Amino acid sequence: MFENEIVINEFHLGLLSRLAADIPDSQLYQPSVGHGHPPVWILGHLAICGELGQKLLGGRVAHRHWFALFGPGSTDRIAEDASLTHRGLVSANIEAYAKFREMAALADAQAMQAPHGVEFVRGSGIETLGQLISHLLTSHFAAHLAQLSSCRRAGGHQALF
Numbered sequence: 001m002f003e004n005e006i007v008i009n010e011f012h013l014g015l016l017s018r019l020a021a022d023i024p025d026s027q028l029y030q031p032s033v034g035h036g037h038p039p040v041w042i043l044g045h046l047a048i049c050g051e052l053g054q055k056l057l058g059g060r061v062a063h064r065h066w067f068a069l070f071g072p073g074s075t076d077r078i079a080e081d082a083s084l085t086h087r088g089l090v091s092a093n094i095e096a097y098a099k100f101r102e103m104a105a106l107a108d109a110q111a112m113q114a115p116h117g118v119e120f121v122r123g124s125g126i127e128t129l130g131q132l133i134s135h136l137l138t139s140h141f142a143a144h145l146a147q148l149s150s151c152r153r154a155g156g157h158q159a160l161f
Contacts, residue, residue: 001104001105001106001107001108001109001112001130002101002104002105002107002130002133002134002137003105005104005133005134005137005138006101006104006105006137008137008138009097009100009101009137009138009141010101012138012141012142012145013093013094013097015145015149015160016043016046016090016093016145016148017090017094018160019145019148019149019151019152019160020039020043020086020089020090020148020152022152022155022157023039023086023148023151023152023155024086024155025085025086027039027151027155028040028084028086029078029080030151031076032147032150032151032154033150033154034150035147035150036076037076037147037151038076038078038151039086039148039151040078040084040089041069041070041074041076041078042144042147042148042151043086043089043090043092043093043148044066044069044070044078044084044089044092045070045071045074045144046093046141046144046145047063047066047070047089047092047093047096048061048063048066048067048069048070048071048096049071049072049136049140049141050093050096050097050099050100050136051063051096051100052071052072052136053096053100053103053104053133053136053137054096054099054100054103056116056118056129056132056133056136057100057103057104057107057133058103059099059100059103062092062095062096063092072120073120097137097141100136100137101137104133104137107130107133109130111129112128112129112130112133113128113129113130114128114129115127115128115129116128116129116131116132118132121135
């Protein structure tokens with residue numbers, strides 16, 4: 001299940017690695033122009049959402065302490081923290097989404113038709129668990145990837161393609 005979403009998410013993770021490589025640690029906490037999110041929040045938010053996707057599929061959240069910092073509805077004003085490194089956040093994304101994709105591939109099609117029960121997206125049109133999984137693997141990731149690209153471009157880098 002979720003064959004297309006898995007391919008798209010793998011593509012997105014490759015872009016995340018390329019984009020993040022051009023954002024130095026010194027800019028990790030700097031809010032970007034336009035959307036205002038600093039790279040640390042974008043990377044942390046995507047990582048925790050990858051773990052939340054695992055939880056929706058019966059897995060667990062490895063970085064529970066990140067939920068308050070980066071979870072849905074969190075503020076993007078993150079105090080500098082030596083444990084939140086560029087390398088660690090990128091690695092957390094790679095690991096979270098690898099496991100999320102693995103679990104999504106094995107998801108039960110009938111179970112994916114059930115309501116998701118997530119208050120944060122209630123009324124959005126995303127009604128089933130399957131729709132929420134698709135969103136997390138693709139459109140949600142892409143929206144925040146665009147923000148990360150904006151951070152990179154604000155640092156003077158040319159478009160990747």
